[in-house]
Amino acid sequence: MANHAWSEKVLQLLRRMNNFYLPGSCRAVCSRFEIDRVQVGWIPPHVVSQLTRYPEVFKAPQDGVVSLCPSLDSYGRRSEAVDAMLRSMRQETSLRCLRGWRDEKYSVMPTFFDTPVMWMERAATSLFGVKRYGVHVNGYTVNESGEVSMWLARRSATKQTYPGLLDNMAAGGLAAGVTVKHTLVKECHEEACVPAALAEKARPVNTVSYTYEDEEGVFAESQFVFDLELPRDFKPTIGDGEVQDFCLLPIHNVKELLATDDFKPNSAMVVLDFLIRHSFIDPDTEPSYQELVTGLHQTLE
Amino acid sequence: MANHAWSEKVLQLLRRMNNFYLPGSCRAVCSRFEIDRVQVGWIPPHVVSQLTRYPEVFKAPQDGVVSLCPSLDSYGRRSEAVDAMLRSMRQETSLRCLRGWRDEKYSVMPTFFDTPVMWMERAATSLFGVKRYGVHVNGYTVNESGEVSMWLARRSATKQTYPGLLDNMAAGGLAAGVTVKHTLVKECHEEACVPAALAEKARPVNTVSYTYEDEEGVFAESQFVFDLELPRDFKPTIGDGEVQDFCLLPIHNVKELLATDDFKPNSAMVVLDFLIRHSFIDPDTEPSYQELVTGLHQTLE
Incomplete structure (x- = not known):
């Protein structure tokens, strides 16, 4: 996809996920x-x-x-x-x-x-437009030549929200009284059968925040983002049935997929943040670089 | 410094650097x-x-x-x-x-x-409150045990702005018609005598955006942030006299310094972003984690 079309599509996603801030919301x-x-x-x-x-x-x-x-x-x-x-x-x-x-x-x-x-x-x-917090995990591998690939989950076709769409390797909401780390380890285990000893190596690297509205209400959310570099011979497997499949894709293919409608929207934002932090987007060839970053970090005052 | 005092001091910095958004600005x-x-x-x-x-x-x-x-x-x-x-x-x-x-x-x-x-x-x-863009470079080293240290510059005592304060290894404004990469390489060379071949290894990793006002006017700025891992035997040296000294500090000391008044404020924000991306801040022990992130990415609509 031409760079310009990619940017425009991704900026549209960011605007949609922050539509509560737009005039007319x-x-x-x-x-x-x-x-x-x-x-x-x-x-x-x-x-x-x-x-x-x-x-x-x-x-x-x-x-x-x-x-x-x-x-x-x-x-x-x-x-x-x-x-x-x-x-x-x-x-x-x-x-x-x-x-x-x-x-x-x-x-x-x-x-x-x-x-x-x-x-x-x-x-x-x-x-009630109450702020919700969650955890998203980027599971990825680096091969001998330093090339990065990312594990993506395909959500179950029977899942209540966003059935059949691509997702991060593991993700979940933060329940009352539970730590971020505990949620991370639990979701890695339940959704992708990642052993606790491996999941605990995940590194906290950022948050992604946004507020959107739809006919049901107001979704004000912040996701704690973790990166987990996985051994090359590790393969996440289906745990609790929320996922139908996992696939390992070269990072440039993942980048292309962001500009399709095949991704759960907030998970696409988490991948975009990964692409920025891991230097897969270049400020000299991506003129919307700064808008891509700030679109990931909107919060209500 | 106790965690709570550190957070409060850093949140104050972020509020000050975004004071144009506050009521009463x-x-x-x-x-x-x-x-x-x-x-x-x-x-x-x-x-x-x-x-x-x-x-x-x-x-x-x-x-x-x-x-x-x-x-x-x-x-x-x-x-x-x-x-x-x-x-x-x-x-x-x-x-x-x-x-x-x-x-x-x-x-x-x-x-x-x-x-x-x-x-x-x-x-x-x-x-005129015109948006300005710049480049900031985190120069850092990783030792055999994986411990991270960061090179900081001490600004010249005769510099017009923020004399004598701590700063990132290299930084500079983006002049009309010049690329981000060119500015990066030029500032690394001029300010810290980093050879171009080494500076070009710097990786674009984020932006930091803020708007503040003072008695002089309105400062709406976005900085393109780069990470440059340096060989352990490399030492930046004084170039154009804008810097009086460089020092290599363990990252935990750098973190403590963020909560003092010894840092140029926008450079402190760039270091905070580094600490977040490199997992030196833990969302379970830093309750302001999300506010620290979003305070780095404010922009005017």
């Missing part, structure tokens, strides 16, 4: 979700109107702010009241994302270094 | 500098009031926009008219930054991949 009409007067998310209008049916949990929206009833004054009370409400909502409403209920608790906190103020079911976080 | 009262109806900079009020004295160059400010007279309709005409005006202004006004005239032409363009619409004297770019 729902941001202007979202309510701020505040706990203890600190913002922890963004709630789209179609969700706000549903929440008014639960006055025992949410105060009436005021000045563009949605907050919990004052009696919900602890981590436990907030989490349980919202969870009960979501379980009821799941029965009664047509909010599609709640159909993907996962029984995974995510921490709700203003920023990653704040103490969590509650937990929330993973599937509901996008209704 | 001059951004709200700056005029947009437009050429051909496309914004290329931000002009603070104290500069706008000076420009009105040159009606042959600037149209009267309107709706918060400053633009050039319509007769200045080409790259050459714009550049020459503004340059003549700046040379006159330099004699007549008290704008301190013009005293630092460098005779270096910087490209003015909406983004790095657009065709430049004019050039401007480097010392004047902050008056």
Whole structure:
């Protein structure tokens, strides 16, 4: 693919994954979700109107702010009241994302270094625009000549989200109270059968952050990125059935694939970050170099 | 230094280097500098009031926009008219930054991949908040045990900006019409006597972007970052006198120095990016990990 077409396609991906920042997004009409007067998310209008049916949990929206009833004054009370409400909502409403209920608790906190103020079911976080964190692992090899190849996963055709698309070797969301390293080792083991002793050699190298909206809600996410150089004779194998296949591709083929629609979008961003850090993109021949970098690191103030 | 104190100090640095984005910055009262109806900079009020004295160059400010007279309709005409005006202004006004005239032409363009619409004297770019690009090089060594040390420069005590502070091994601004690679090799040679054959092994790995304001103007900058692993027996030596000394420090000492006031601020950001990419910061023990990353990649829309 010509360089210009590649750049344009990848910039489009970055814009799509950051569409919440663009003029015309729902941001202007979202309510701020505040706990203890600190913002922890963004709630789209179609969700706000549903929440008014639960006055025992949410105060009436005021000045563009949605907050919990004052009696919900602890981590436990907030989490349980919202969870009960979501379980009821799941029965009664047509909010599609709640159909993907996962029984995974995510921490709700203003920023990653704040103490969590509650937990929330993973599937509901996008209704509240609550920031989610995850881990993505670039598994790669270097041959005798120094040539880099990358292991990619092909997602299972029956997976709820992005079925059949290409993905990083392993990835997963950060559940409440679990460390980044633990999540990394667990996902490497479960998804790709990477032994813990090998997965622990993965190196933390960056984050990739973005916020997009779709008809379901607001997805504000940061992924902790790890690089794991694998022995040449190691082959990841299917673990929990979330993956249908693994393939090892020369890095230049992986780069070409970024500009197709065959990649899970946030995983494509993680690969783009790998390409930049490993010098597979040259600032003198890639005029959008700086935009490619900054598109990987957008966060809401 | 305790981890928490280190993080807080480094986050302060990132906030200071991005203070143009903060509430209370001059951004709200700056005029947009437009050429051909496309914004290329931000002009603070104290500069706008000076420009009105040159009606042959600037149209009267309107709706918060400053633009050039319509007769200045080409790259050459714009550049020459503004340059003549700046040379006159330099004699007549008290704008301190013009005293630092460098005779270096910087490209003015909406983004790095657009065709430049004019050039401007480097010392004047902050008056117009025109985006500037540069190159910074991390020179480092790895010993037999895999331990990383970094070469730092101590800036000359007589240097116009940031005298006596620590800096990356080599760095320099990108002049109009010059490639990133050329600038890299030139600065490595001039500042640190690194032979071209060695400098050319430097690897492009990222950008670092930020916008700050001070009493002189608006500094919107992106630095192309390169890593250069040096042979253990190589020692950079003083070239053009911009540096008084080079020292090789274990990377953990370099990390500690980031939290002092001994570093040129944007060079400290380049080192922080190195620490992140080379896994010297751990997301499980550094709670501000994600904020450290995103603070390195802010850009004006």
